[in-house]
Amino acid sequence: MKNIRKAYGALRVIDDVSLKIERGVFITLLGPSGCGKSTLLRSIVGLAEPDSGEILVDGKDITRAAAHNRPVKMVFQDYALFPHMTVAQNIGFGCEMQGMEKSAIARRCTELLELIRLPDIANRYPDALSGGQRQRVALARALAPDPAALLLDEPLGALDLKLRQDMQRELKAIQRRTGKTFVFVTHDQQEAMSMSDLVAVMNKGRIEQLDSPQNIYANPATLFIADFVGATNLFKAKLEMIDGGHLVLAVGDARWRIPAARVTSDRKPVAGEAVSVVIRPEAFDIGASRRQDDIVLSGRLTDQTYLGDRVHLNVETADGAALLVDARPPVAVGQGTEIKLRCRPDNLAIIAG
Numbered sequence: 001m002k003n004i005r006k007a008y009g010a011l012r013v014i015d016d017v018s019l020k021i022e023r024g025v026f027i028t029l030l031g032p033s034g035c036g037k038s039t040l041l042r043s044i045v046g047l048a049e050p051d052s053g054e055i056l057v058d059g060k061d062i063t064r065a066a067a068h069n070r071p072v073k074m075v076f077q078d079y080a081l082f083p084h085m086t087v088a089q090n091i092g093f094g095c096e097m098q099g100m101e102k103s104a105i106a107r108r109c110t111e112l113l114e115l116i117r118l119p120d121i122a123n124r125y126p127d128a129l130s131g132g133q134r135q136r137v138a139l140a141r142a143l144a145p146d147p148a149a150l151l152l153d154e155p156l157g158a159l160d161l162k163l164r165q166d167m168q169r170e171l172k173a174i175q176r177r178t179g180k181t182f183v184f185v186t187h188d189q190q191e192a193m194s195m196s197d198l199v200a201v202m203n204k205g206r207i208e209q210l211d212s213p214q215n216i217y218a219n220p221a222t223l224f225i226a227d228f229v230g231a232t233n234l235f236k237a238k239l240e241m242i243d244g245g246h247l248v249l250a251v252g253d254a255r256w257r258i259p260a261a262r263v264t265s266d267r268k269p270v271a272g273e274a275v276s277v278v279i280r281p282e283a284f285d286i287g288a289s290r291r292q293d294d295i296v297l298s299g300r301l302t303d304q305t306y307l308g309d310r311v312h313l314n315v316e317t318a319d320g321a322a323l324l325v326d327a328r329p330p331v332a333v334g335q336g337t338e339i340k341l342r343c344r345p346d347n348l349a350i351i352a353g
C-alpha cells in the first residue's frame with residue numbers, strides 16, 4: 001500500500017498509510033476502535049475505496065479493481081456462510097465462480113476439510129455447526145480459490161474466550177501449514193501479540209509502529225503504543241544531560257543513568273527536554289538494590305492479587321504515584337508495608353516528549 005488516504009466528510013480515517021507486506025507473513029493491524037484498521041483492510045479487498053494512494057498485489061495495481069476481481073479474500077466475524085448451501089457447496093463456491101472443474105473442486109474441498117480438521121461435515125448445513133466450526137468453514141471457503149492473501153477482520157470476536165484461544169492456535173497453525181499471507185485485524189493486543197510475525201499498531205488513521213510483537217512490547221516507539229500494548233508504569237522526567245553513551249534523567253529528586261540505546265522513540269531527545277520513561281510491571285524486582293546502577297524506588301504496598309504463577313502488586317510511592325508490579329510468588333510482604341523496588345537501567349524504555 002502506498003500513501004493511502006481516506007476521509008468520511010471531515011474525518012480522516014486513513015492518513016497517508018504506506019505498508020509493504022511480504023508473502024507468507026502473518027501481520028496484524030492492531031489499534032483501538034475507530035483507528036481505521038477495518039477501513040484499511042476493506043480497501044485491500046475492495047469494500048472501501050481510498051481517496052488516494054495505490055494498492056498493489058504482486059506488483060499489479062488493484063486500487064480500483066472490482067472486489068470479485070481481486071486476488072485476495074476476506075473472512076468476517078459473522079462468518080457470512082450461505083445458509084442454504086452445504087459446507088462443501090460453501091467451500092466450493094469461489095472455485096465454481098472461477099470455472100474450476102467439478103472433480104477438482106471436490107478434491108480441493110476434501111483437502112481443505114482436512115486442513116481445518118473437520119473431514120466429516122461436508123454435507124452439513126451451516127445451522128448444524130457450532131460457532132468455531134462455522135468460522136473454520138468460512139476460513140476454508142476463503143482459502144479455496146487460493147488467494148494471494150487472506151484478510152481477516154476480527155474473525156474470532158464472536159467466540160467465547162476458551163474457543164477464541166483454541167481458534168487463535170488453529171488459525172496460526174493453518175497459516176503456517178499453508179504458507180499464506182494473513183492480514184488480521186483486531187483491537188485485542190494479546191491476540192495480536194500471540195499470533196503475529198509482525199504487528200502494525202494504528203492510531204488515528206496512521207501506523208505508529210510496524211515491528212515484531214517482542215519489539216512492540218519492549219521498544220515502544222510512541223507513548224500511545226506503550227500505553228495501549230500491555231500494562232505500563234509511566235514516569236515523566238527531564239533529560240538533564242547526555243554523558244557519552246548514557247542519558248542522565250531527573251525524575252523528581254532522583255537521578256537515573258540510562259543507556260542511550262534505551263531511547264525507543266524515532267526522535268532522540270536533546271538535553272533539557274522532557275521525556276517519558278516506561279517501566280513494565282515485570283521489570284521490577286522486589287528488595288533492596290544489589291547493584292550500584294539499579295534504579296531504586298520505594299513505596300507502600302496497597303494491594304496484592306495472587307494469580308498462581310504471578311502476584312500483581314499495587315505500590316504507592318511517597319509522592320502519590322501508583323505503581324504496578326508483577327512479581328513471582330511468594331511475596332513475603334504484608335499489606336501497608338514499605339517495600340523497595342529495583343529495576344535494571346536497560347529494562348526500561350525512554351520516549352522523547
Ligand SMILES: Nc1ncnc2c1ncn2[C@@H]1O[C@H](COP(=O)(O)OP(=O)(O)OP(=O)(O)O)[C@@H](O)[C@H]1O
Pocket residue numbers: 008011013031032033034035036037038039040187
Ligand atoms: N461508511 C462509513 N461512513 C462514515 N464513516 C465511516 C464509515 N466507515 C467507517 N467510518 C468511520 O471511520 C472510522 C474508522 O472506522 P474503522 O471501521 O476503520 O475503524 P476500526 O479501527 O476498524 O474500528 P473497530 O475496531 O471499532 O471496527 C470510524 O470513526 C468510523 O465511524
